[in-house]
Amino acid sequence: MQITETDLPDVLIIDPVVHRDSRGEFAEIIRASDFSSFTGGKNLVQINQSVSSKGVLRGLHCQMRHPQGKLVRVVHGEVFDVAVDLRRDSPTFGRSVSVVLSADNHRMLWIPEGFAHGFLVLSESACFIYGCTDYYDAASEQTILWNDPDLAICWPSVKNADGSVQAPVVSAKDAAAKAFRDALYF
Template sequence: MSLNVIRTEIPDVMIVEPKVFGDDRGFFFESFNANAFEEATGVKRTFVQDNHSRSSRNVLRGLHYQIQHPQGKLVRVVAGEVFDIAVDLRKSSPTFGKWVGVTLSAQNKRQLWVPEGFAHGFVVTSEYAEFLYKTTDYWFPEHERSLLWCDPDLNIQWPPLDGAPLLAAKDANGKRLADADLFE
């Protein structure tokens, strides 16, 4: 399996492009191979949970993280398109408080590796999107936190939407970076 890895402005966050084999019948690709992932990225992780969500246009999920039992996430879209965000919450990191955004879609088949110590979220830019992600630890609701998606200190450049984003209560009430629980 051949993977193309693109390092983002935050080098620990990587875009992973699988080798896609296609013809007039359709396409095939390995969506995950532990050996190839480690060889291409230098990241060796065990994934313990797979999640699948479907959301409508303008749904914004995030920015989520777990302060204990932090989760690394390998995320991708299998239907539609999202703008995906990772925010570095590691106080000791030279990129602390910085963010990267990447368009993930069923068409481009890109994946994003979001390491532990980051908040993660996305907004749906197509009619709907189906979003899959593998996690390195289980979900612990008591440790889940939400960073405010529109924190002016982060200045995330979300794409233009058709109206206001559709948010869960926990996301509408997320904490600003200055008040958030952070990683060392």
């Protein structure tokens, strides 16, 4: 596997080796020893799956009391994935990094604890898998406004069949999210 640092050095792009032949393809997605080496000894304790339609935007989410590191990948479709640094003492505090993850590129993103995470579905639908280093805890979840101007995330436009731009589809929780300046930080 190839590991590439992003503009936020703790957020890593992981490209597995994909073996292809006439039958299809095979990739070793993650090996515990490799995962431990680039996460400082963390383990995955929960694996989640999210299926969403084109234009669905989920995030920006994080857990404050039980922070989760996340290893994210797409097994069907394509998403624009974003991580935002919420670590107050970090030199990259408030900055974001984004990457397109798809079933075709097999790319994964490692997002350590201390970051908010979100994604926008670019394809007709997407199946998104993410492994977490801690269990989900609704009581400690925080949602930050996905389009907060202080974050200046350049979300791509999603087009309808007629070429018009589709407004992102967000949950009520995500629509009522906190502004970045009012959020809790690590």
